[in-house]
Amino acid sequence: MGSILKENLRHDIQLYLRKQTNVGADKDKLPSRVSIDLHGHLKPVNAVQWSTNHAHLLASAGMDGTVYIWSVWSEQHKKARAFTYHKAAVKDVRWSPLGHLVLSCGYDSCSRLVDIEKGTESQVFTEDQAVTAIKFHPHNPNLFISGGSKGFLKLWDIRTGNFISSSDVSKSNLSENSLIVWDISREVPLSNQVYVEAYTCPCVRCHPFEPSFIAQSNGNYIAIFSTKHPFRLDKYKRYESHQVSGFPIKCGFNADGEILASGSSDGSIYFYHVKSSNIMKKIKVYTQPCIDVDFHPLIPNVIACCSWDGKVSVIE
Numbered sequence: 001m002g003s004i005l006k007e008n009l010r011h012d013i014q015l016y017l018r019k020q021t022n023v024g025a026d027k028d029k030l031p032s033r034v035s036i037d038l039h040g041h042l043k044p045v046n047a048v049q050w051s052t053n054h055a056h057l058l059a060s061a062g063m064d065g066t067v068y069i070w071s072v073w074s075e076q077h078k079k080a081r082a083f084t085y086h087k088a089a090v091k092d093v094r095w096s097p098l099g100h101l102v103l104s105c106g107y108d109s110c111s112r113l114v115d116i117e118k119g120t121e122s123q124v125f126t127e128d129q130a131v132t133a134i135k136f137h138p139h140n141p142n143l144f145i146s147g148g149s150k151g152f153l154k155l156w157d158i159r160t161g162n163f164i165s166s167s168d169v170s171k172s173n174l175s176e177n178s179l180i181v182w183d184i185s186r187e188v189p190l191s192n193q194v195y196v197e198a199y200t201c202p203c204v205r206c207h208p209f210e211p212s213f214i215a216q217s218n219g220n221y222i223a224i225f226s227t228k229h230p231f232r233l234d235k236y237k238r239y240e241s242h243q244v245s246g247f248p249i250k251c252g253f254n255a256d257g258e259i260l261a262s263g264s265s266d267g268s269i270y271f272y273h274v275k276s277s278n279i280m281k282k283i284k285v286y287t288q289p290c291i292d293v294d295f296h297p298l299i300p301n302v303i304a305c306c307s308w309d310g311k312v313s314v315i316e
Contacts (some may be wrong), residue, residue, distance in 0.1 A: 002071045002078025004116055006056055013073045016299045017055050029301040030259070030271055030281050031315040038070050038312040040079055045291060045306035046248065047092045052297045053099030057116075058304050060312045061093035067104045069116055072304075072314055085112050085121050091132045097141035101158075105131035111146050113158055123161050127154065145184065155184055179204070179215055181231050194231045195223065203250040207274075208257040216251050218244050222262060222272075241279045242270040247289045247308065254295040261303060263290035269305055269315070285313060 006017065043063035051057040057080060058070045067090055069081035088107035095102055096113075101122070105111040107130045113123040129148035137143035143164070147153050153167040167187050179195035182188070195201065195215060201223075203216035211227045212234075221240035226232050242249070242264035251262035259280065260272040267286035272279055288309040296302035306312045 002074055002080045004054065004057060004069065004071065004080045006054075007071075008075045009056055009073045013056065013299075019298070031269075031283065031301050031303045033283075033315060034285060034313050035316040036072060036314040038068075038072070038079075038314070040068050040082070041066060041306075041310040041312065043089070043310055044308045045310060045312055046090065047250070047292050048294050048304045048306045048312060049093060049095055050294055050296050050304060051095045051099070052097070053095070055296065055298050058312070058314070059093045059095060059102055060306060061090040061104055061106075062310065063089040064310070065090060065106070067093055067102065067114070068312075069102065070312070081116055081119060083112075083114050083119075083121075085114065086110070091130075092134050094134050094136055094144070096158075097136055103134055103136070103144060105134045105146060109148075111144070111156070123158055125154075125156050125161065125163070127152065153182065153184075179225075190229065191231050194225060195233060197223075202244070202248040205252055208253055208255070210257060214239075214251065214260070216244065216249055216262065218246060220244050222251055222260070237277045239270075239272045239277050239279075241272075241282070242266075242268070245289075248291060249289065250292040252293055252295060254300065255297055256300075259295075261293045261295065263293050263305065265289040267307070269293055269303070283315065285315070286311060 041062040045062045047061045049059050058072050060068045065086045067083040071080040086106045086108050090104050090106040093104040100117045102114050109127050111125040115122050129150035131146050131148045133147045135145050142159050145155050154163045155165045156163045165187050180192045181190045199217045199219040201215040206213045215223045221238045224234040242262045245265035247265050249263045260274050262270050269283045271281040286307040288307050293305045303315050
């Protein structure tokens with residue numbers, strides 16, 4: 001295993017990371033080629049995410065039950081950490097805003113919090129459902145929300161290990177295709193009529209600055225909604241060229257919110273101009289579906305991605 005420290009990094013990468021801000025020199029350049037392949041997962045990779053506090057580190061979560069922390073630009077692109085605490089496939093992984101913690105969840109009905117500096121598991125949050133998605137609170141790093149296979153949403157406090165509130169979608173007699181906006185503090189849905197198409201949505205993302213959010217649809221497009229009540233669907237604009245085809249394809253905005261990237265079942269990454277919804281570029285990366293994408297938080301022309309055949313890549 002390698003080190004999580006900023007050791008033996010490329011000179012240009014060191015300059016970017018020292019500035020600790022999203023620099024504009026290459027802002028208008030899109031990623032163009034695969035520069036690094038990271039090998040280790042033995043089954044499909046479900047999620048990748050860059051650390052904002054340690055921006056040379058990338059986390060990945062796979063169906064092989066493993067979470068890897070990669071020191072991407074170190075010599076030989078070494079695995080900095082390998083965590084095998086999960087007893088089944090891992091569905092999602094998120095960096096804590098606190099920096100030294102990584103949260104993951106999976107089919108073992110647990111969310112697990114790991115200290116990457118010590119290499120130890122610090123908290124286990126157990127449920128009676130497979131946990132398929134997790135998200136830290138945007139303003140309180142001690143809170144995160146989890147969602148799972150039985151329709152339960154839970155808000156957890158990592159300081160105590162207890163859940164604060166729980167919402168049960170299954171009791172609402174709602175279709176599995178429903179997209180629901182919740183008031184977490186009151187544990188009630190604000191709207192369950194946001195998206196009425198007959199397609200599931202494997203991914204939802206908020207725009208970093210605009211009052212809108214997007215949903216990846218199994219109708220092979222990304223729908224756009226307002227974050228203001230009544231959370232209207234934009235009927236005149238959507239992002240479409242990529243394919244979902246039943247895979248858990250994810251998407252995400254770059255740091256300034258001007259570019260949207262999406263994985264695709266054809267193994268490509270599609271880049272869209274957010275305001276116009278026009279496709280800007282398509283990069284063929286894999287022969288199997290490209291599942292997740294994540295723009296680097298500081299370097300504007302770098303994106304990480306992963307595939308259904310166990311590959312993790314960095315495109316520059």
